[in-house]
Amino acid sequence: MDQVGERVQAIDALGGRLLAHGPMVVCRGLLDDPSTWRFSANAERVLGWPVASADGLATWLERMHPDDRGGFEAALSRVLSGKADQAELHMRLRQADGDYRWIWTLMRTEQDDATGQRYMVGYDLDVTDRMLAEERARRQNQELERRIRDRATELENANATLRAVLEGIADPVYVKDADGRYVLVNSAAAGSVGLRPEEYVGRTDHELFPADVAGHLRADDREVTASGGPRRFRETLDTPEGPRVYQAVKAPWRDGAGQILGVVGVSRDVTEQERVEAERRRLLERLHDVQEDERRHIAIDLHDGPVQGLAMLGYKLARARVLLEAGATEPALALVGECEADVAGEVEALRRTLRDLRPLVLDQHGLEVALHDHAHGVRERAGLASCRVTARLGGRRLDPSTETALFRVAQQALANVAAHAGATSAEVLLERSAAGEVLLRVVDDGCGFDPSHVQTAGQAGAPRAAAAGFGLTAMRERAEAIGGRLTIRTAPGKGTTVEVLVPGDPQRPGARP
Ligand SMILES: Nc1ncnc2c1ncn2[C@@H]1O[C@H](COP(=O)(O)OP(=O)(O)OP(=O)(O)O)[C@@H](O)[C@H]1O
Ligand SMILES: [Mg+2]
Numbered sequence: 001m002d003q004v005g006e007r008v009q010a011i012d013a014l015g016g017r018l019l020a021h022g023p024m025v026v027c028r029g030l031l032d033d034p035s036t037w038r039f040s041a042n043a044e045r046v047l048g049w050p051v052a053s054a055d056g057l058a059t060w061l062e063r064m065h066p067d068d069r070g071g072f073e074a075a076l077s078r079v080l081s082g083k084a085d086q087a088e089l090h091m092r093l094r095q096a097d098g099d100y101r102w103i104w105t106l107m108r109t110e111q112d113d114a115t116g117q118r119y120m121v122g123y124d125l126d127v128t129d130r131m132l133a134e135e136r137a138r139r140q141n142q143e144l145e146r147r148i149r150d151r152a153t154e155l156e157n158a159n160a161t162l163r164a165v166l167e168g169i170a171d172p173v174y175v176k177d178a179d180g181r182y183v184l185v186n187s188a189a190a191g192s193v194g195l196r197p198e199e200y201v202g203r204t205d206h207e208l209f210p211a212d213v214a215g216h217l218r219a220d221d222r223e224v225t226a227s228g229g230p231r232r233f234r235e236t237l238d239t240p241e242g243p244r245v246y247q248a249v250k251a252p253w254r255d256g257a258g259q260i261l262g263v264v265g266v267s268r269d270v271t272e273q274e275r276v277e278a279e280r281r282r283l284l285e286r287l288h289d290v291q292e293d294e295r296r297h298i299a300i301d302l303h304d305g306p307v308q309g310l311a312m313l314g315y316k317l318a319r320a321r322v323l324l325e326a327g328a329t330e331p332a333l334a335l336v337g338e339c340e341a342d343v344a345g346e347v348e349a350l351r352r353t354l355r356d357l358r359p360l361v362l363d364q365h366g367l368e369v370a371l372h373d374h375a376h377g378v379r380e381r382a383g384l385a386s387c388r389v390t391a392r393l394g395g396r397r398l399d400p401s402t403e404t405a406l407f408r409v410a411q412q413a414l415a416n417v418a419a420h421a422g423a424t425s426a427e428v429l430l431e432r433s434a435a436g437e438v439l440l441r442v443v444d445d446g447c448g449f450d451p452s453h454v455q456t457a458g459q460a461g462a463p464r465a466a467a468a469g470f471g472l473t474a475m476r477e478r479a480e481a482i483g484g485r486l487t488i489r490t491a492p493g494k495g496t497t498v499e500v501l502v503p504g505d506p507q508r509p510g511a512r513p
Contacts, residue, residue, distance in 0.1 A: 172267045173264075181203065192237070224263050310346065372391075409486070423446030
């Protein structure tokens with residue numbers, strides 16, 4: 001053996017020893033003759049079974065996992081046919097115990113320098129641990145992705161629920177961050193200033209409202225975050241429908257750790273409530289004035305009428321006594337006769353006063369009869385050609401408070417006809433619909449008026465008890481007090497129609513139909 005040959009053998013022997021303890025199997029042999037294939041000594045340890053040079057391709061395939069056979073055969077044929085210099089793939093090989101081991105394999109063809117023959121070299125490495133670790137990592141990744149997806153769905157659902165709740169609330173609801181920027185608003189909040197929620201979010205009060213308003217809102221928010229607890233505020237905002245007053249409840253918005261992130265608030269529009277309350281206060285004051293007025297009138301009536309009459313009566317009776325004492329029977333009797341007529345006159349005057357104070361006929365005979373009675377009086381006093389009453393209640397009585405309210409409305413309306421309309425005729429209609437609604441209508445053919453030019457007692461700025469008329473306001477109040485609604489239709493030269501519609505069935509409880 002020459003020196004070179006010895007060296008090659010020595011290197012081979014060294015290589016064989018190294019391979020015997022290493023993880024990689026090396027095999028080599030002629031392309032077309034499996035019997036020439038040689039495997040490194042670690043083949044059985046790494047591949048899991050004793051490799052014999054007689055093992056043909058069929059033996060390999062039989063030990064291979066069925067799913068990996070196709071890939072292996074394709075790779076092999078690529079290399080054997082010379083289409084590729086080398087091919088690599090992962091495959092599973094069955095062990096003696098039936099378990100599979102993952103093997104990475106690289107096959108390539110090379111040329112023997114000495115003989116010029118092409119032969120094949122294969123490298124096989126057990127990568128089971130790595131493949132299992134990768135498989136585990138893949139499963140963990142999938143599990144993680146699934147959990148993230150589930151979490152995202154949960155969040156989406158929670159968001160949808162929150163949205164539904166927010167949108168279900170008719171009051172404006174909002175959340176602002178520490179800089180006062182809106183991060184969440186419902187449609188009611190955005191709509192109150194004529195915006196859509198997405199236009200509102202991201203803006204501050206200073207971008208949405210005039211500086212002074214925004215300043216107030218910001219100060220309220222600061223008070224909430226400084227106090228760390230909920231607070232109530234009365235806030236006024238400019239809206240497309242004019243200034244609105246809100247009763248706001250604001251509380252700190254905190255993260256999971258309790259750190260304050262901003263402010264969450266709910267605002268209730270109390271504009272109407274405050275207006276009604278102010279109106280009620282004004283009306284109460286007005287009512288007080290009216291009562292005082294009435295008392296004064298009654299006092300004057302009694303003073304100028306019955307009191308003067310009775311004083312005169314006393315004087316006449318004293319005169320009659322003097323005449324009788326003096327034996328002047330004739331003139332004395334004449335005076336007593338006068339006194340009788342005077343007493344009858346005073347009684348009639350007192351009855352009239354009483355009738356105005358509280359028409360007894362209303363209690364005794366009900367609304368229909370009271371209206372007939374009253375209309376008759378108005379026709380005479382106002383010199384109307386006619387003042388007809390048409391009642392279609394079928395003789396049924398209404399709830400006493402409804403009867404009183406409707407009578408007072410008719411009384412006020414007819415007083416206005418007498419005082420302002422210059423009408424020739426008026427008509428009162430009282431009827432009940434099948435649904436139980438009761439309608440009272442007072443129509444005159446007089447001069448009419450422009451309601452927008454009438455200053456009523458209920459209006460802001462109207463001087464109390466002075467020029468402002470109380471009649472229209474009182475009619476409206478009375479109608480609303482029994483759950484009804486007052487409508488006035490009029491225009492200059494067009495006559496006037498006053499209507500009250502009372503819903504439901506205000507039939508007097510216990511009354512027989
Ligand atoms: N039927 C009507 N025809 C023409 N004008 C009317 C009629 N009713 C009301 N008005 C007008 O509306 C105004 C307000 O009426 P309202 O009853 O409120 O007050 P008033 O009659 O002036 O005073 P008060 O009723 O307090 O004694 C009247 O002053 C009058 O100008
Ligand atoms: Mg009036």
